[in-house]
Amino acid sequence: AQTVTQSQPEMSVQEAETVTLSCTYDTSENNYYLFWYKQPPSRQMILVIRQEAYKQQNATENRFSVNFQKAAKSFSLKISDSQLGDTAMYFCAFMRGLNRDDKIIFGKGTRLHILP
Amino acid sequence: SQTIHQWPATLVQPVGSPLSLECTVEGTSNPNLYWYRQAAGRGLQLLFYSVGIGQISSEVPQNLSASRPQDRQFILSSKKLLLSDSGFYLCAWSHPGDRYSPLHFGNGTRLTVT
Numbered sequence: 127a128q129t130v131t132q133s134q135p136e137m138s139v140q141e142a143e144t145v146t147l148s149c150t151y152d153t154s155e156n157n158y159y160l161f162w163y164k165q166p167p168s169r170q171m172i173l174v175i176r177q178e179a180y181k182q183q184n185a186t187e188n189r190f191s192v193n194f195q196k197a198a199k200s201f202s203l204k205i206s207d208s209q210l211g212d213t214a215m216y217f218c219a220f221m222r223g224l225n226r227d228d229k230i231i232f233g234k235g236t237r238l239h240i241l242p
Numbered sequence: 243s244q245t246i247h248q249w250p251a252t253l254v255q256p257v258g259s260p261l262s263l264e265c266t267v268e269g270t271s272n273p274n275l276y277w278y279r280q281a282a283g284r285g286l287q288l289l290f291y292s293v294g295i296g297q298i299s300s301e302v303p304q305n306l307s308a309s310r311p312q313d314r315q316f317i318l319s320s321k322k323l324l325l326s327d328s329g330f331y332l333c334a335w336s337h338p339g340d341r342y343s344p345l346h347f348g349n350g351t352r353l354t355v356t
Contacts, residue, residue, distance in 0.1 A: 132285075161344055171332065171347035217286060219345075229276075229301070230336075230345055234285035 128153045130220050132233035139208055140241050146193075147203045147236045149218030155179075160194070160201045161219040161230065166211075174216070177201065205238075213240045244269035248333045248348030256356055261306075261320040263351050265333030268314065273335040275316040276345065277308055280330040292316060293338065328355045 129152045139145040151160070162174040177185045177194050184192050189209075193202045205212055218233040248265045255261060267273050277289040288301045290308035298308050305324060309317045316333060331351045337343035 163345075169330065169350050171334070171345070173344045176344055229288055229291055231288070232278075232286040 128155075128220055128222065128231050130218050130231055130233035132216075132218050132236050134236045135234070136237040136239070138239040138241055141208060141210060143208055144204060144206045145208055145238065147205075147216050147218075147238065149201045149203070149233060151199050151201065151218075151220045153199070153220065153222070155222050157222075159221045160192075161221070162190070162192070162201075162203045163217045163219060163232075164212075164214045165217065165235075166214040171217075175203065208240050210240050210242060212238065214238060244335075244346065246333065246335055246346055246348045248351060250351060251349065252352050254354045254356060255323050257325055258322050261318070261323050261327070261353070263318040263331055263333075263353075265316045265318075265348055266314055267316075267335045270314070270335070270337070272313060272338055274338050274343075275310060276334040276336075277316065277318050278332040278334065280332060280350075281328075286332070290318070323355045325355050328353055 131150045133148055158179045160177045164172045164174045175185050175187045175190050175192055177192055184194050189206045191204045215235045215237050217235045219230050221230045222228040245268045275292045278286045279289055280286050290298055290300055292298050292310045295310050295313055306320050331353060333348040334345040336345050
């Protein structure tokens with residue numbers, strides 16, 4: 127069974143700093159998809175970034191980028207020039223992607239505080 | 243554009259009472275539908291998912307059940323709530339034909355069982 131592990135339950139950084147959230151996963155599959163979701167205090171779940179396992183190039187969305195290390199089964203999220211609005215719970219997620227009924231499995235999350 | 247509606251936003255129910263949470267999706271056909279529960283310190287736990295009308299898969303054995311009476315309607319139910327059912331419940335949908343499709347979440351229901 128696939129598992130997703132986020133080893134940092136909580137982190138705090140100063141505004142404008144760069145922060146990296148770690149995520150590791152366990153799977154025997156070769157083709158799959160990885161996601162980072164953000165849940166701000168409003169509790170609305172928002173997709174931050176996604177990565178297809180067969181793509182070697184790391185995904186980037188403005189200030190958000192990932193470091194995808196397939197062999198190490200690692201998928202970390204880097205937030206550059208952090209802003210107060212980045213304060214949120216961040217979830218790493220995995221989806222096998224072979225069949226229609228493949229589910230997205232989430233890690234337990236990392237609570238990120240951006241300090242003024 | 244697609245939208246997802248989930249209600250109620252907040253619910254306080256006594257132990258032993260029934261539960262019905264509803265979720266509807268607009269602007270898409272035959273979506274994959276999901277119910278997640280978020281308990282403090284436990285992340286998101288997948289409860290049920292559905293790939294079509296009447297097709298429900300359960301991930302966690304419990305006193306909850308789910309139904310999909312219409313293509314874009316997903317209902318989470320319980321006949322008798324337990325204290326441990328308290329939590330934040332999220333409905334979500336994804337495109338069935340897009341393997342890369344992320345989940346689109348509703349605004350959630352905070353359930354407190356007293």
